[in-house]
Amino acid sequence: MNFSKSLIQWYLLNKRDLPWRNTTDPYLIWLSEIMLQQTRVAQGLPYFLRFTEAFPTVFDLAEAEEEQVLKLWQGLGYYSRARNLHQTAQKIASDYQGQFPQSYSELLQLKGIGDYTAAAIASFAYNESVPVVDGNVYRVLARYFEVETDIASSDAKKEFTALARELLPKGEANVFNQAIMEFGAMQCVPKNPDCNHCIFNDSCAALQKKKVAALPVKSKKNKVKDRWFHYVIFADEQHHTLVQKRSAKGIWHNLYEFPLIETTASEPEADVEKRIVQQKLVPNAIQSVHRDATASTLHKLSHQHLHIDFWKVRVKGTLKGGTDWESVKKLPFPVVIFNFIEKERY
């Protein structure tokens, strides 16, 4: 039996039962695909369940406030996905009467939908014959066919897409695309795959040449930038505090945070304390300033290491624009900040 037929047969016997596989509703498929970009199924699944409960249809999502969407997305990361999701829902609701476009090329026009996601929706919802190429597909094909092209290079995408297109059985895009990704996620895993119990252990080129661990080739190395965040948690006489929405380009766009003093290097506590007092973040008289030593943490993102301190500042009177703690908890925050908020007792 050929590669594709074997793969589909394996899939039908071994596939996981996942909620977005029991539907051809493009809304649900779209939602799952956006959530699963660069995200493991185990991490995305609870979010998918919460989203579909909160927003059963694309109209429900379109009518929501962005803040509510971001709150539900809190902790999943890559928040531009949530913002684009919301924007696109509004476009589908208003320009398309709630009906998703039904072709790969039309789907590709929508915000947040790239080559992979357009192919996934088109094949899963409409069985259009377009190949999906994600991290799983790179790995499975690179190993089985011993493709040594650096998958971080620009032409790798074309090469692997062309290969996947050739392998796509006519009329079976839906099941084949699901199959090759599931195979990559469950069997042909990045580290220490169980090749002894693989259906392709007599035909996989990488296995025969003992190159499984070396494929796929991926060159990328990312430089990590260090940043120092000093968050100021004010508390006035009403036990209210201050939060602000991050509006600048960069991480956590449109999420909330406490007033922030960022330094380009680690600084002595006394210097930071001086900054907090001298910057006059609020007009109120300051009663006390101290760093919450137990809350300090190193938060690691893919490209940044954030050295985060939390400073508690008691002030006299009433903070202008202050918010009570229970209301604060309802806003969308980066997880590292939300973890602090949840531990905090007021």
Add this chain to the structure above:
DNA sequence: AATGCGGGGAG
């Protein structure tokens, strides 16, 4: 063609 964007799980 490169870079920025999150958070977490596996080894």
Add this chain to the structure above:
DNA sequence: CTCCCAGCATT
């Protein structure tokens, strides 16, 4: 610790 996950937008 490193790698990488059902990638996309921007430059």
